[in-house]
Amino acid sequence: MRLSQFPLSTTKETPADAQVVSHQLMLRAGYIRQLGSGLYSWLPIGLRTLTKIAAIVREEMNRAGALEMLMPSVQPAELWQESGRWDQMGAEMLRFRDRHQNDFCLGPTHEEVICHHFRQDFRSYRQLPVNFYQIQTKFRDERRPRFGVMRSREFLMKDAYSFHMTAEDLNREYQNMRDAYVRIFTRLGAEFRPVKADSGNIGGALSEEFHILAGSGEDLLAVAQGGTYAANVEAAETKPSGAARATAAQSLEKVSTPGQKTCEQVSKFLNVPLTGKVKLLVVKGEDGGLVGIALRGDHQLNEIKAAKHPLVASPLTMADPADVLKVFGCEVGYLGPVGCPIPVIADFAAAEIADFVCGANDNDHHLRGVNWGRDCAEPATADLRMIAEGDPSPDGIGTIKFYRGIEGGHIFQLGTKYTKAMSVSVLDAAGQAVTPEMGCYGIGVTRLAAAVIEQSHDERGIIWPDAIAPFRVIICPIGSDKSAAVKDAAEGLHADLLAAGIDVVLDDRGNRPGSMFADAELIGVPHRIVIGDKGLATQQFEYKHRRADKAEMIAATTAAVLEKLAAV
């Protein structure tokens, strides 16, 4: 390719409305252009990267034995009514009527559609297992689309759906897909981490997310140092320490703590560590009443885990302070488990401490020297808190450290949630109808491009891994309008690299070196070859990797260039 035939639309100015680096760089480098809120067009250079990501995904899905198909974006309401999700999905699912006043949605996902097709053609256990995937445009009407293509409304997604006779076979395919995802993310050339995840409203039992690690990531990941455990903090378990609770040493004492409401304030006021404080949060219960959740003063509530507790209403809803005042007779900030008028469940860590401080259920007062079982009932315990840095890994191996990540993929064991709702069944070997087990496996193809940029860039622009760079090599001839030797060498190298199957671009626009180099760095081409009369005088090209601080001289031969490319 030649830049004279492949227009770049690069700019030096950082767009004012782009908040994150990937959005800024994708606009500046001319990868994308906005059409409307959360709607982006991919210009030719951007589409090259998007296509390369999609090709890697396709190759590895095919290698894993999944079958590519293509389902429509527009989906009839009837299918979503059948699964029950027509009413469950919020405003994120865009609904409309066609000219005949029939209801449709613009597909945010395709579980219903694949179940519909599966039940048309699959009748026997002999036809299973099967795994269908597509790389297709999805639409989600985000309330606040942001960060460019990172959270856009229309985007390219790879979604796969597998069907199985048994949970064991689903688990086998889930591992097969997990392996394929590891290959995909490895081939992208980005640093990534598969982590245990919450299944959210997709449903199902087991799920993992694949995250591109980046300081700007929206998700916090708990990763065991010296171990293999990794989970989204949302989903990371915590366990009882196993150590016996210390014997009560202090007697119960009510102390005046005027205006001291937060754990931090009380801890400082009474000179006790945060780890010696128990806080009581009040949430709505499954039965419509209130439930108290006891946490250690230094711990944070994990709303997702709490909402799964049988006593707690889902989704988690904090109690109205007015209701708390009515029931407790005091303000939030002075609550505690002693003489508590509502059921209390305690996080494992909160239940392990003795002689603790907590609210006295009386304004401007706390209790100290409190002990479970002596001053109040032994609480029901559960895993209710956010894991914290420095915690032991839940599997006992290593210590938790936090990373930030951008979710690029998500795999789920759905079980029979959708197959049951959509009345899917196949006959087993004995002729009995069986509801197949189902898995689903997504990759945000569009988002991956932005995520890799978040991980890999510098102040001059994008730094692409070779596999998904729009061009692997850029040739920058200096003064080719004046020097036939430079022009010939540049054209020759360009032709040689193309013949070798290398994705190379020749900057034949006749720009000055500074402008050429700035464009090459902004668009993120990993390998740059500069050809000038000075180097050619000693039979040399200048080579620089996008990450390197300095250029180096190499022999002015195609073989020397290929050697550099192979070295990465």
Added chain:
Amino acid sequence: MRLSQFPLSTTKETPADAQVVSHQLMLRAGYIRQLGSGLYSWLPIGLRTLTKIAAIVREEMNRAGALEMLMPSVQPAELWQESGRWDQMGAEMLRFRDRHQNDFCLGPTHEEVICHHFRQDFRSYRQLPVNFYQIQTKFRDERRPRFGVMRSREFLMKDAYSFHMTAEDLNREYQNMRDAYVRIFTRLGAEFRPVKADSGNIGGALSEEFHILAGSGEDLLAVAQGGTYAANVEAAETKPSGAARATAAQSLEKVSTPGQKTCEQVSKFLNVPLTGKVKLLVVKGEDGGLVGIALRGDHQLNEIKAAKHPLVASPLTMADPADVLKVFGCEVGYLGPVGCPIPVIADFAAAEIADFVCGANDNDHHLRGVNWGRDCAEPATADLRMIAEGDPSPDGIGTIKFYRGIEGGHIFQLGTKYTKAMSVSVLDAAGQAVTPEMGCYGIGVTRLAAAVIEQSHDERGIIWPDAIAPFRVIICPIGSDKSAAVKDAAEGLHADLLAAGIDVVLDDRGNRPGSMFADAELIGVPHRIVIGDKGLATQQFEYKHRRADKAEMIAATTAAVLEKLAAV
């Protein structure tokens, strides 16, 4: 690929609701499945063909220098309001509101979007010409979706848009695209014809359609035998014959023709040929009044050409019979140019005849021996009729014959219609703002698959050209469960052909020969190799091309098979 790993969903029954052969065969062969009215999913085997068509289109567009990009399906109303098409487009354009109550449409085409992006990044003549294309999902809310994917609502389309400083440069690129289209349609392996076309509501001056020839095609094409002229009959011109009109030989005579209203009835009743009759059609005029259109008795009105006449309202609207009665004092069926109360325009052929028969503008009466200029004014003449089989070609070379075709592509010279409406301008070499000329070039990727089947099938199923067959070769081993020799030979050939880069599939399902062959023929694999113990005993495979009546024996070697493939 192995059929044990690639489930087919073939059926023997012809689906009751599929009216055309391609729809029936695509359902029976398991290429597509319906999701809703005009909404189809492509099963894996179907997607293989769709992907191959798209790949040919992409390769030739790239070779022609066009740049691939990707625009969103969802488009903001503002752009369509700017071009004026938000109100012009009918119910075929699906409109909806997002969660914030903003108006959008599901893109039926992308002229507005590309103009929007072009004006963001293109400022100078130095950046032109440029041609952007995408292969992307379109949605058109057809009133009556039918014929499967031939006229569906959601479909894959290649749309390209080029921008130019001058009309000459637009014409150059139009020819470049025309050449690319000829290469694309040639590579598909189907019989096709580029024909002159009407530009319809896309607008612009010059356009051509690319048709797949098929007896079931919805379009009628006028093609010169012994010449190169070809046009959609909608757009085919007719010209004056050039011969002088015969001298008037008969005197004007009013004759009674009770109940004889049609040309055929009058012709028979008065024993004059249809070519000696002039009929007068009454349509609404541009000024709100009525206009008479005189046609020779054997000719048909071309509504598209008539609507373009300056005196005629567009779109063409036939006059209300009650209005005709009021103005003429007689019924439709007895109208004629003599003493006609409204302006008359005559088709060239109708103006050329002498001593003709026409209505007398009096119920149950006609005139005979009528002559233009003597009995009524010489009419204004124009090209108003449908071309007919046997007519001389409009370019003077050859004679017109009709074919039926299915439109698979359409190229347009749009001129400045959209660039003007969208306020697109670039600076020329003199620093003056210029409105660029624009071309657009579409291919219905989805429809092409169906169109090729309409052209190429038999009673047993689809007959694919090699280039777009889901598999080029199918290997059918007979009794491989019992014969290790058969199994080994089949596996060996499969591996060899894969290694040679041939798209081969091995039917390793263990089915009986009849069932294997029926599937292979239904899905349309062009080359079939049967391997059995009997043939192997004399070192032979059986080879059959899908079009051949009989199988033949060839040497049981990969080389012999490759030779057969190369022979096509």
